[in-house]
Amino acid sequence: MATLNYYIVLASILFGLGAIGFLTRRNALILFMSVELMLNSVNLMLVAFSQFRAEMAGQVMVLFIYAVAAAEVAVGLAILIVLFRHVKSVNINKFNVLKW
Amino acid sequence: MDLYFITFAVMAVGAGIFTISAREALASALGLLTVFVACAALYLHLHAPLIAIFQISIYAGAILVLVVFVIMLLMSPDDRLEVIQENMSYRIMGVFLVAAMIGLVVKALKDVKEHGAVSLPDGFGSPGQIGEFFFRDYLLHFEVASVLLLVALIAAIYLGKKKL
Numbered sequence: 249m250a251t252l253n254y255y256i257v258l259a260s261i262l263f264g265l266g267a268i269g270f271l272t273r274r275n276a277l278i279l280f281m282s283v284e285l286m287l288n289s290v291n292l293m294l295v296a297f298s299q300f301r302a303e304m305a306g307q308v309m310v311l312f313i314y315a316v317a318a319a320e321v322a323v324g325l326a327i328l329i330v331l332f333r334h335v336k337s338v339n340i341n342k343f344n345v346l347k348w
Numbered sequence: 349m350d351l352y353f354i355t356f357a358v359m360a361v362g363a364g365i366f367t368i369s370a371r372e373a374l375a376s377a378l379g380l381l382t383v384f385v386a387c388a389a390l391y392l393h394l395h396a397p398l399i400a401i402f403q404i405s406i407y408a409g410a411i412l413v414l415v416v417f418v419i420m421l422l423m424s425p426d427d428r429l430e431v432i433q434e435n436m437s438y439r440i441m442g443v444f445l446v447a448a449m450i451g452l453v454v455k456a457l458k459d460v461k462e463h464g465a466v467s468l469p470d471g472f473g474s475p476g477q478i479g480e481f482f483f484r485d486y487l488l489h490f491e492v493a494s495v496l497l498l499v500a501l502i503a504a505i506y507l508g509k510k511k512l
Contacts, residue, residue, distance in 0.1 A: 268443065278373055284411065295399055310402075322501065329508070
């Protein structure tokens, strides 16, 4: 049986991968996916704590994170599409003017 | 250490590395899908079957399909393989930040008491019990989340208009 510490290490590795991806990639869509990776690792941590403390609150919190993630992706991708219409690129280094 | 955990943990980490290193965005999305599925398998192991189902249906089903849809909408085939100039300073900064974070986790891990298997109450993680929790103790939060989703919906529709 894997103990809580293994899950904490796994979740922090996944979070670290997401953070590295967010800071190093310049493609806005891959940035989005890195954020999803980080959110996912937080979910994993919450579920692991919920199981090892025999408390339900962690699992309920995960459902709220799903709602926030869905809202974030819907609005974020809509913003990205609007930006793409102006800049014709998804490279975030080109998103450097506030007004056209 | 059980084999089930190791299998899916290795799968998740490997797919995570693939997600952030793949040159093409679609390949990246595929890696992310693998991470989601591996995590869903781990949720099943952690007595959270409902969360595992939601993981597949919401993340892999809805969110990732939306991302893939936008990738195909925005990037022309020759644009997808374009090598994006990556600034070295970003990489150094990223590695520093992550090293600091992992250091924090390692330090915190020393204070975590080793939790073995605890005896779980009957029906732990079953949809019925989550529903009871959700609609009794967290009813207000549930309503706030529904308003948040409504706001996101309206914002997405507004941003999708031809002329803002």
